[in-house]
Structures are given as structure tokens and as C-alpha cells.
Amino acid sequence: xxxxxxxxxxxxxxxxxxxxxxxxxxxxxxxxxxxxxxxxxxxxxxxxxxxxxxxxxxxxxxxxxxxxxxxxxxxxxxxxxxxxxxxxxxxxxxxxxxxxxxxxxxxxxxxxxxxxxxxxxxxxxxxxxxxxxxxxxxxxxxxxxxxxxxxxxxxxxxxxxxxxxxxxxxxxxxxxxxxxxxxxxxxxxxxxxxxxxxxxxxxxxxxxxxxxxxxxxxxxxxxxxxxxxxxxxxxxxxxxxxxxxxxxxxxxxxxxxxxx
Numbered sequence: 001x002x003x004x005x006x007x008x009x010x011x012x013x014x015x016x017x018x019x020x021x022x023x024x025x026x027x028x029x030x031x032x033x034x035x036x037x038x039x040x041x042x043x044x045x046x047x048x049x050x051x052x053x054x055x056x057x058x059x060x061x062x063x064x065x066x067x068x069x070x071x072x073x074x075x076x077x078x079x080x081x082x083x084x085x086x087x088x089x090x091x092x093x094x095x096x097x098x099x100x101x102x103x104x105x106x107x108x109x110x111x112x113x114x115x116x117x118x119x120x121x122x123x124x125x126x127x128x129x130x131x132x133x134x135x136x137x138x139x140x141x142x143x144x145x146x147x148x149x150x151x152x153x154x155x156x157x158x159x160x161x162x163x164x165x166x167x168x169x170x171x172x173x174x175x176x177x178x179x180x181x182x183x184x185x186x187x188x189x190x191x192x193x194x195x196x197x198x199x200x201x202x203x204x205x206x207x208x209x210x211x212x213x214x215x216x217x218x219x220x221x222x223x224x225x226x227x228x229x230x231x232x233x234x235x236x237x238x239x240x241x242x243x244x245x246x247x248x249x250x251x252x253x254x255x256x257x258x259x260x
Contacts, residue, residue: 039057045189046106054104055101060121065122068117074104113132117129134160147172149175152236153172160256161256165245166247185225190221195250196249198215
């Protein structure tokens with residue numbers, strides 16, 4: 001048998017090459033950097049024909065140069081940009097850590113329920129985010145204090161209430177007059193459009209007895225009720241966070257519509 005004596009330098013080089021080939025992560029691709037993103041808009045929507053100031057919260061928006069709608073007839077003016085305030089327990093990925101202030105005017109006569117838009121930054125455009133639009137039903141702001149039955153805010157059918165669960169354990173209570181046999185559709189629009197609110201919607205009779213409650217509906221944490229009123233008189237609606245959370249990042253639209 002012939003024994004080949006390899007030079008020590010060649011053996012050493014071979015060992016080093018094998019280590020390089022087997023080094024963990026040697027061929028690992030660099031992690032993809034996340035681009036800018038819109039998380040939510042405050043308020044969640046606008047009324048056509050009205051000039052509305054909105055706050056767009058998200059990630060990497062502090063260098064935004066433009067807010068752009070595919071619908072060129074939507075007028076937009078950027079008013080400011082920078083860091084976004086958030087509560088101590090809120091995560092940036094859920095509520096955003098930067099924001100853009102803008103003034104938006106959707107043309108009167110717009111019939112769409114939502115309008116997509118993007119925020120343009122030096123790092124690229126955000127994925128499209130939806131802005132709610134309501135042209136058929138009056139939109140009224142929530143009015144504080146409305147935290148109890150005696151303080152309940154009077155509303156009508158049909159209406160959309162634009163509100164915010166302003167702090168932990170906050171509850172918004174509304175009062176309406178209904179007729180026996182009247183069918184109501186009550187729906188919260190919040191989480192589907194980026195709000196941090198996990199809504200809980202409850203319907204009460206004039207004596208404060210619970211008639212119906214909705215936490216989640218379908219695949220969403222937004223609440224929805226369809227209910228036939230048993231008698232004529234006063235009814236109450238309450239909106240709160242199911243986990244007793246709250247803050248400026250917990251906006252909602254409450255639709256109060258007649259059923260069929």
C-alpha cells in the first residue's frame with residue numbers, strides 16, 4: 001500500500017475550505033426591510049363635499065411627501081408629518097408610530113362606500129388603505145359625556161355615529177325611539193379599517209334590561225346586530241371595548257339603519 005504524504009499546508013487549506021462551506025448562515029439572504037405602511041385613519045371616514053382633516057397613522061410615514069388617491073378628483077393637502085403618540089401598552093405594529101396630517105375633500109356626489117389611497121415616501125409607497133365614505137345617511141359626531149343611561153346621546157334612524165372609545169373602561173351610550181315591530185340593523189365599523197377597537201355592542205330596553213349583544217361578527221372583531229323591537233318606546237345602545245381598552249387609536253363608526 002502506498003501512503004501519500006500531503007504537505008501540511010494543503011491539508012490545512014482543505015480543512016479551512018470545509019469550514020467555510022459548512023459555516024451556518026453563510027448563504028443566508030439578507031432580511032427584507034419592511035416598507036412604509038398605513039395602519040389607520042382618524043377619523044375612519046369622511047362625508048362627500050365636506051373638507052375633513054384626517055390623521056393617517058402607520059409605520060415609516062414621517063418622511064411622507066404625498067397622500068394619493070387613484071380618484072384624481074379627491075383633493076388632498078398634506079399639513080404635517082412626524083412621530084405619532086401612543087399609549088404605553090400599544091404596539092407600533094398595531095397603532096403606528098408615525099403619522100401624516102392631511103386635509104381631504106371627496107367630491108360631492110361620490111357614491112362609493114370606501115376609497116383607497118396610498119402614502120408616498122422616499123422609501124416607496126404604502127399598500128393601499130381604505131377610507132370610509134358615507135353619502136346616503138347623516139353622519140353625526142359622538143358627544144361626551146355619554147357614559148350612562150341618564151347621559152345617553154339621542155340618535156335617530158338612520159344615522160352613522162362617528163365616535164372614539166377615548167380611554168380604558170370608557171363606554172358610549174346612545175338613546176333612540178323605536179316602534180313595535182321595527183327592524184334595526186346596528187353595525188360597528190372599526191377593526192376592519194385598522195382601529196384598535198375590539199367592539200362590544202349591546203341593546204337595552206327602556207328599563208336597562210339587555211335585549212341583545214354582539215362581540216364579534218363573522219371573521220371580524222366588529223360587532224353587528226339585527227333585531228326586531230318588541231314594543232314602541234325608548235331603547236339604548238352601548239359601545240365599548242371588549243377588553244376594556246381605549247384611547248385615541250380606538251375610533252369607530254356606528255351604523256344605525258332600518259332593517260328590511
